[in-house]
Amino acid sequence: MTENAVEINNVTLHFPKQRNALKMLINLIWRKKERFTALRNVSLTIKKGEVLGIIGKNGSGKSTLLRIISGIYPADEGNCKAAGSISLLAGLGTGFSGHQTGRENAILYGSILGHDEEVMVSKLPEIIQFSELGNFIEEPVRTYSSGMKARLGLAVASAIHPDILLIDEVLGVGDPQFKEKSKKRILDLVKSTGTVVLVSHSFGLMKEICDRLVFIHKGQIIGVGKPEEMIKLYYSTTGEE
């Protein structure tokens, strides 16, 4: 298949700068726009069935690019097209409500991620089993440790199989045993999902599973290519430790 799963054409995205009321008024009068450009003329094509990694320093625009693909931010210039359902795994368990039980939160989180009632009902036993919460699943989430919350979040988020999976640095939650288990679960998900875009700082893992890497620096794509070359480029651009 040579079809494209995602097409990003010349996307530019600005963020407004937060200013106090007086400055805002002055800018309004002078029609001046103070802004920060998070992505500048980014073009990228992701093929169906590809595992693509994105690397770059903190604040280089990696997460913003994933948010463009998932439709959270519309592009200021250019456009982004995608084929099929998209799911973004990021900040696991941030949408949880503390005074509802783990079970209720699993359903809530699943529905926030866009799943139907039937899907959630059928997946729930498997989600609860994977989260290893046992009887705690009937307790309010405010009584959970942060590791338990992350486990429940990962269990829900990884239970579904979208057409395009976006992963934003969610590996490495919980204790070592669960870390192994979650890594395996995500790798399984990566294998069973057609198209995957992965943001991570663990270059070892990226080399292992990615077909191509994209290197982003200061909101621009510096290079796209083989993982080894891009990691080399990353170090030569940003400076070695």
Add this chain to the structure above:
Amino acid sequence: MVENLCVFDKLNCEPEIMSEALPTPTLENVGERGESWKAPFTNITILFKHRFLVRNLVRKEIRGRYRNAMLGYAWTVLEPAMLASVYYFLFIMLAGNPDKMYPVWVILGVIVWSCFGKALQATVASLSRNGQTIHLVYFPRIIFPMTAMQGNIIISMMSCLVVIPIILLYNLPITIYLLYVPLSIFMAGFLAIGLGMLVAPLNCVQRDVEHLFRFIVRAGFFLSPVMWTYEMALERGAFGEMVLYNPMVVPLTMARHGIAGESLGIPLAGILGSLGFGIVMWVLGSYVFNRYEAGAVKHL
């Protein structure tokens, strides 16, 4: 023979391949928003399409309100009842009003007004308070103010259970007009959401909006017939007609006449004005929300 087998194989396989390949996804723009001028209508279809999510979010909203409270949902009834008793003493002290129905008018006034006030404040803050979810996933963001309003309508409906002891205590007749009570709650929620949608994007940019609306709700409490009634205003002559410019007079009076078993008793122009205000706000609010929501969430 071999050929035959192949044909069979094909026959057997085809339906499965078909079902797998049926939803071949095509490239589409991500996060596509409908045209803004259609928003007043599409908002309703969106609500239906995402009803599972809406139901879960509304439940979260309601559960969050009375968390860790021993009396829990009883507070939905206790709060207006206690407030009414305070105002009753205050009013007797100031005016010496002998009307024995006065506490009932205040209870209903407080319930309907807090439905409006809380729904308004919740919808105004609906985007800014859900920043985390907004950054996690995209779904039509109209769902945030909608669930905020629905949660408050349901809580106010629970408060309305207070009419049962009131009817028994005052020996009031049970009439068809009793339906005015839930209707007034819906109307209060409807009047709130249009206004809330109109300014929710702006509140992402500057939180001052939220503080301003908290003041508006507090001032409106005294300017609307919550502690007083439409009839009291009518006794003051011209004042009674002026009062009708406040769109909340209709739902507040509706709830009171409903429990008393009377028709509305407000001039038709006043009723139409109030409904018209709600519809205009709904259309305007839907348009503005749809148009500016995407840019506004960048400020979160």
